[in-house]
Amino acid sequence: MVAKTFGSAVHGVDAKTIAVEVDVSQGQKFFLTGLPDNAIKESQHRVESAMKSLHYFFPRNKVVVNLAPADIRKEGSAYDLPIALCILSASGQIETELLEQYVIMGELSLDGKLRPIKGVLPISIQSRKENFKGLILPKANAREAAIVNNLDIIGVETLQEAIDFIEGHLVIEPLVVDTREVFQSKLNSYDADFRDVQGQENIKRALEIAAAGGHNAIMIGPPGAGKTMLAKRLPSILPPLTLNEALETTKIHSVAGKVGSDASLMTTRPFRSPHHTISDVALVGGGGNPQPGEISLSHNGVLFLDELPEFKRTVLEVMRQPMEERRVTISRAKVSIDYPANFMLVASMNPCPCGYYHHPEKECVCGPGIVQRYLSK
Ligand SMILES: Nc1ncnc2c1ncn2[C@@H]1O[C@H](COP(=O)(O)OP(=O)(O)O)[C@@H](O)[C@H]1O
Ligand SMILES: [Mg+2]
Structure with missing residues (x-):
């Protein structure tokens, strides 16, 4: 099965939207394509441990993760969360229709907690420009993202929270900050x-x-x-x-x-x-x-x-x-x-x-x- 969501690559002080696609099919091995740097290549291990600690399983089939467009270099560890959610969805462990409506970014630690990421403001600006429903990201970054209005800023603390939200079991109110007043x-x-x-x-x-x-x-x-x-x-x-x-x-x-x-x-x-x-x-x-x-x-x-x-x-x-x-x-x-x-x-x-x-x-x-x-x- 194929699952798709969106992430974002920061380039200078602007961001570009990146499609994150995962295909789980017959076969073996894990493939990551789309010019990832080393930090992204290592995401497999973080994602696997985080899933296991939450009692999900990492599929033992062929897993292909593609970051598109394939000719832009992608950097950093912030693709852990979209990759994890897509793998869970593509392997049938979670059920959701929402993945494609959000831009999702976050670095996972081995126990499934989320760590803050860099470049949140450009990512959030670009997400609104492209009319996404919202942005799911580590809670520590939520205030920074909320500078942009008309975009649902969903701050989550753990992978589990992100799963529950995307499956509709958990309601998280989008963070709204009156930027002008502050x-x-x-x-x-x-x-x-x-x-x-x-x-x-x-x-x-x-x-x-x-x-x-x-x-x-x-x-x-x-x-x-x-x-x-x-x-x-x-x-x-x-x-x-x-x-x-x-x-x-x-x-x-x-x-x-x-x-x-x-x-x-x-x-x-x-x-x-x-x-x-x-x-x-x-x-x-x-x-x-x-x-x-x-x-x-x-x-x-x-x-x-x-x-x-x-x-x-x-x-x-x-x-x-x-x-x-x-x-x-x-x-x-x-x-x-x-x-x-x-x-x-x-x-x-x-x-x-x-x-x-x-x-x-x-x-x-x-x-x-x-x-x-x-x-x-
Ligand atoms: N005009 C001034 N008004 C108030 N405090 C001063 C004044 N000039 C010097 N000081 C005090 O002297 C201290 C040393 O100044 P500093 O800026 O480190 O000097 P410099 O960088 O020129 O060596 C400062 O922390 C400040 O408390
Ligand atoms: Mg001095």
Whole structure:
């Protein structure tokens, strides 16, 4: 018998709907087709254990799982749940007509519990676009998915709950969040506020001008002058996020799996402060399974490079192009992915290696040549 449902593949900050088809027939062995990566290939073992722990059986016949369209690469562990439900249905262990009306995503643990997944917001946006009835996914991701309205968001905690829901034995009310209201009520509630800064009128003025125009800024001063403190409080004087900006930024954080379980739409501008040992890929994005980097995570917010001269030269070089284009393009042999990267760059540094060049009270111990070399780095 054949069973079919839908999943979703995240590509950049957008999602594509993927049909998950399972055929259980005479024969032996398990086949998985449709360009799956290793994490999906391993799903067989997770699915099998999860089914067994719930007293279902994994068919000992020929099982073919196909992820279509077959020419798009699929990544990650979130196909466990649709594969499991399709196998159960195709082997006649559950009875349902609903599988084809939903997009279903979730990672299974061996005892049948569901783990949160990445990229829920793009998946949910795409599901509504294609007029699906709803989205069945791990409960921890439900609030994030519920940013999108007119789509039934069904959060489940275990495979059993998903089975009971899809068979009609369990009623789960779709989660509804009034996104606009939550957004308005929490807008601009920053933990660190610019008003905490005492005195320092000149630098405050400079940062206000930078914030008003979205200019990049660098602060040079001795240790303890408050550079880090000022930078952290900069997002609080930037203009409030618009709903659109909030959506864009949340999408990127969603793809990176950085939206918490009780959070939905981001209501504050991001502030990212990567350590100076950061790699090129972690900063600009990319990797085997491409992920957004720090410059995209700070989209519509502030990227703070504390102690700028400590950063590797190459790291600063790779940022140049994204800073001009306000987006970063990651090219692979077959695909290229775009992540937005429109951020305000704020950097801080000491005026010289010892930190006290031109200090009113303390003596600088660096020779003149050293200071020059440090500043020109
Ligand atoms: N203008 C200021 N107003 C309030 N607190 C300040 C000010 N400048 C410095 N501080 C305090 O000094 C501490 C050290 O500042 P920090 O930002 O770490 O300095 P830097 O990064 O320049 O070395 C801060 O945590 C803050 O408590
Ligand atoms: Mg500092």
